[in-house]
Amino acid sequence: MSEPTKKSMDEIMALCKRRGFVFQASEIYGGLNGFWDYGPLGAQLKKNLRDAWWADCVLNPPAAPGGGDVAMVGLDTCIIQHPKVWEASGHVAGFNDPMVDCRESKKRYRADHLWVRSATGLDGQVFLVCLAAGGAEEANDAWGAMKRRKDVPGPIWDLLVQASGTDRAYTDLSPEQRAAVLGPDASKPGSLTDPRPFNLMFPTIVGATGDWETNKAYLRPETAQGIFVNFKNVVDTSRVRVPFGIAQTGKAFRNEVTPRNFTFRSREFEQMEIEFFCRPEDAREWYVYWRDNRLAWWRSLGLASDNLRLREHDADELAHYAKEGAGTSDIEYRFPFTFPGFGELEGVSHRSDFDLRQHQQHSGVKMDYFDQERNERYIPHVIEPSAGLDRGVLALLCEAYTPDPERASKVYMKFHPRIAPIKAAVFPLVNKDGMPEVAERLRNDLRARFSMIEYDAKQSIGKRYARMDEAGCPFCFTIDGETLTDNSVTVRDRDTLSQERIALDAVVGYLADRLGSAR
RNA sequence: GCGGGUGUAGCUCAGUGGUAGAGCGUCACGUUGCCAACGUGAAAGUCGAGGGUUCGAGUCCCUUCACCCGCUCCA
Secondary structure (H helix, E strand, O other): OOOOOOOOHHHHHHHHHHOOOEEEOOHHHOOOOOOEEEOHHHHHHHHHHHHHHHHHHHHOOOOOOOOOOOEEEEOOOOOEOOHHHHHHHOHHHHOOOEEEEEOOOOOEEEHHHEEEEEEEEOOEEEEEEEEOOOOHHHHHHHHHHHHHOOOOOHHHHHHHHHOEEEEEEHHHOOHHHHOOEEOOOOOOOOOEOOOEEOOOOEEEEOOOOOOHHHHEEEEOOOOHHHHHOOHHHHHHHOOOOOOEEEEEEEEEEOOOOOOEOOOOEOOEEEEEEEEEEEOHHHHHHHHHHHHHHHHHHHHHOOOOOOOEEEEEOOHHHOOOOOOOOOOEEEEEEOOOOOOOOOEEEEEEEEEEOHHHHHHHHHHOOOOOEEEOOOOEEEOOEEEEEEEEHHHHHHHHHHHHEEEOOOOOOOEEEOOOOOOOOOOEEEEEOOOOOOHHHHHHHHHHHHHHHOOOEEEOOOOOHHHHHHHHHHHOOOEEEEEOHHHHHHOEEEEEEOOOOOEEEEEHHHHHHHHHHHHOOOO
C-alpha cells in the first residue's frame, strides 16, 4: 500500500468537465453559487451508486448482529412537507441562528454564544464579551478562563479585572450599547456587527396565488423527516415489526453559508438516509451494526485505501437529538481539498426517540409502538445512517483519478466495476472487412444484458483505449481479423493494460462474473 | 461574510492599448491494422457579465458574477 498522496483537485475538476461527469449549473449564464449538474457519465455514476446503496441496504441488507434477517423497506416522500414538520424537527429554530461578525478579527460568532459584562474604560462604559455555547452558567467559567490567559493585552486586562455584573445576552443589548462592545478577539470596541439571521432552509410558496405570510413552506433540509412523519403509515401497512428500518434517497436543500469545494458543499444535494427503529435497550447494538456495515460498504466500492476512516464524535459536538445516546460517528474521506484532513461522507447517529416524540407532541398523533412479543408499549429509538450521495460520487471520482505518465491518456479513472458508468466497450479493430457487423452484434447482446455499453469504431485503436481510460471503463472487447476465423476476441483490462483472448460467446459470462450483481 | 488568487475555443494556456492565437481534443476524408500513429481538411470564441476611459480595450478603471485557496460556518 503506497503512501496516500494529494491529488490535484483542479485536474480532477478539468477531467469531470472534459468527460462529462460534472458541469457547473446554469453555466452559460455564469453559473450559480452552490449548484452543479451531472453530465452523461456523472448521471450514470450517481445512479449506479444510488442503486448499489438501495440494493445493499433495502433489498439485501447485511445479516443482523445475532445472524438472521434485517427488515428494511423503502419510501419516497415529498420535498415539500407541512411547515409544522420543520417546527417539530427543530429546523425552524435551529436553522435561524443569528450570527455576529467581527470587522476587526474577521471572526464570526453565533449571537446566542456571546455573553456580556460591563466595565468602565477611559472613554466611558465599555462592554466586554466572552464566548460560551452552553449558556450563562458556562459563561461564568469562560470569564475565569479568560482571566487565566497570559496573552491578554494590558488595556484589555484592566477592563477584564473590573468587569462586573451578571452576564447579559448580546442579543439583548441596544444598538448604542453594541457600539461599545469589545469583541472576544478584538482590540478596540465597536468591531462587532449587529446580529444577522441566517436562514438555512429554502423558503417557497405553496399555491399559485399564495402569499408569503400565509402560504410559506420550505424545501426539506433533510430527507429524514419524511420518514418520521410516515412511521405510523409504514407500521400499519407493511407488516414490519421493530426492529426494522425505512430507507429513502432524495434531494435536500440548504442555504449553506459558504458553498465550497466543488460539489462537496452544495445548496441542492441528494441524501441516502436510513432511519432504523429499535428498542431503546438495543440501540447500542444496532448503532454498532450500522456504523461497521456502512464503513465496510464504502470500502467495498473501492474507497479501500487509507483515505477512508471512521471517527467517533466527542460528547461536546453531538447534535441536539443525539446527546447521551448510543453514539455518533462520521465516515470520512480524505478529499484532495481536505488533505491531510478528512471530510464527512456519512454520519451514523443515535437519534434516540427525539424525532418521533417531537412529532407526537406537535401533531397530537400517537407514535408509540406496541411490541406484541414482549407485551410492552414504547416509542422506538432510532439509529440513522445518513449518507451524502453527491459526496459519495465526489469521493469515488477523487479515489478513481489515477495519474499515469506511461499511458497515452496520462490519467485513468480506476472505478470499481460495480459503479463504473461505462461497463464495457466494444471496438472493431478496423471499421471494415466484416468486423463492424460482428462488433455491433456483440454490442447489442451486451446492451440487452448490462448497463451502459460503449461502441466506438472511430480513429485508431489506441485512441479508443485512451478515451475509455479517462471514462473509467474497466473492459474493452476488440473484434479483429482473427475473430472472423475462430470466433475469439481480445479483452483489454483497464488497470493492468493486459490483453487476453476469449471466445466471442464467452464475453457475456466474462462480464457477468466481473460485474457481479451490477448490470 | 472577510482576505488572497483566477476567469481568452471542449481541455491546458499564450496574448501589457492597434486584424482572436497555439497545443491537445472533437469532426470529415484518406491511409494504417492492438494502445491518443500519419497526411489533408473542417467546425468551434458573448475574451465570465455590465458600465467607463480612449480614435481604438482581451489588455487600463469601476461594478458585478463564478470558481480556487485561507479564515468563518457547517442539525
